[in-house]
Amino acid sequence: MKPLAERMRPTNLKDYAGQQHLIGEGSLLYQSIRSGKLPSLIFWGPPGVGKTTLALVIAAELKRPYHLLSAISSGVKDVREVIEKAKRQHFFDSPSPLLFIDEIHRFSKSQQDALLGAVEQGVITLIGATTENPSFEVIPALLSRCQVYTLEPLSLSVLQHLVETALLKDEYLNKKRIQVLEWEALLLYSGGDARKLYNLVEILADQIGESEELALTNDRVRQIAENNLLRYDKSGEQHYDMSSALIKSIRGSDPNAAVYWLARMLEGGEDPKFIARRLVIAAAEDIGLANPNALLMANTAFDAVSKIGMPEARIILSQATIYLATSTKSNSAYLAINKAQEVVRNTGNLPVPLHLRNAPTRLMEELGYGSNYKYAHDYPENFVLQEFFPEGIPRQDLYQPGNNPAEEKIKQWMEGKWGKKA
Secondary structure, three states: OOOHHHHOOOOOHHHOOOOHHHHOOOOHHHHHHHHOOOOOEEEEOOOOOOHHHHHHHHHHHHOOOEEEEEOOOOOHHHHHHHHHHHHHHOOOOOOOOEEEEEOHHHOOHHHHHHHHHHHHHOOOEEEEEEOOOHHHHOOHHHHOOOEEEEOOOOOHHHHHHHHHHHHHHOOOHHHOEEEEOOOHHHHHHHOOOHHHHHHHHHHHHOOOOOOOEEEEOHHHHHHHHHHHOOOOOOOOOOHHHHHHHHHHHHHOOOHHHHHHHHHHHHHOOOOHHHHHHHHHHHHHHHHHHHOOHHHHHHHHHHHHHHHHOOOOHHHHHHHHHHHHHOOOOOOHHHHHHHHHHHHHHHHOOOOOOHHHOOOOOHHHHHOOOOOOOOOHHHOHHHOOOOOOOOOOOOOOOOOOOOOOHHHHHHHHHHHHHHOOOO
């Protein structure tokens, strides 16, 4: 019998649960599907949020031939064979066949290069799925020819809907009398992953025979889940839980716990480059200007890990992890960009002030581009007061220095230049 996740996989947009920001009426992707003019796509998101399902639903909605490849088991030869089949299926003005590649981040550069020509010429419409940032894992030439859509973890209401629907409609489950009395543990252990949720429901259902009753409480779910779901799975499951524990231990300045979670991930077979990328992010988000060398250390570690590989890469990761955990912490840069983006969203696309504009032509000079701009190097201490925000936005403190020695100096410098408000 197929797994529950396969049995419950929807075949149309109407039954697809979640990701309404992508497929809700009026969204760009929805309009593309309805018009039949679908560009090549990359779906980026954590495991179990519907990337593969959405690709299959799109193929069904468009009624196009499609091919499936897994980056884990497919090579350049497989890619070329599919492209040749697609060429034979592509007649005159008919839409190009779809090629869905799961875990496209695992494709090597040569494998991705083999796709490039077919995507560029419209022989195939590519739909790739990845749990990793495509900016890092997909070659720029291929990425530039695809639209990237981010899928979000499923909400609690969507996860609850999936369980209720499965208990009602699945031929295996509806023969058993399963009643969910408490939802918290069931949804907690899913972590927003529908596949993990379905697996847990099947495990729970297997505890009883047909026509028997099962009342699911938090304690019952927790007991069964801890015995069945606590193995590390680098492609999903605790992949994100473990990396979260690592980063939170670094943020909490506990080098011992941080190295423990690092070891758990490495022993589970995690990709060292995945860990190194998380360290680079932590260096900027949680340490930032309190110790700018942290970002240099993390980036150097990422470069070294990429060159060295395991098992020696574990030493490099350990050094970087301990350094970050024992560094002074500040999230001021993280907060500053969040505030700035909020201002941009609230104020819209305001014009650049004339005095800050570039004036490469005589006409632009005559129109006032760059006029009244004060060149800082012409003034004492290379500084002069002038307005850099666009008209309509009052000067405001988007960046607020943290309470640490390095940023105290920045604070004093800013007050000396811009006054106490800054």
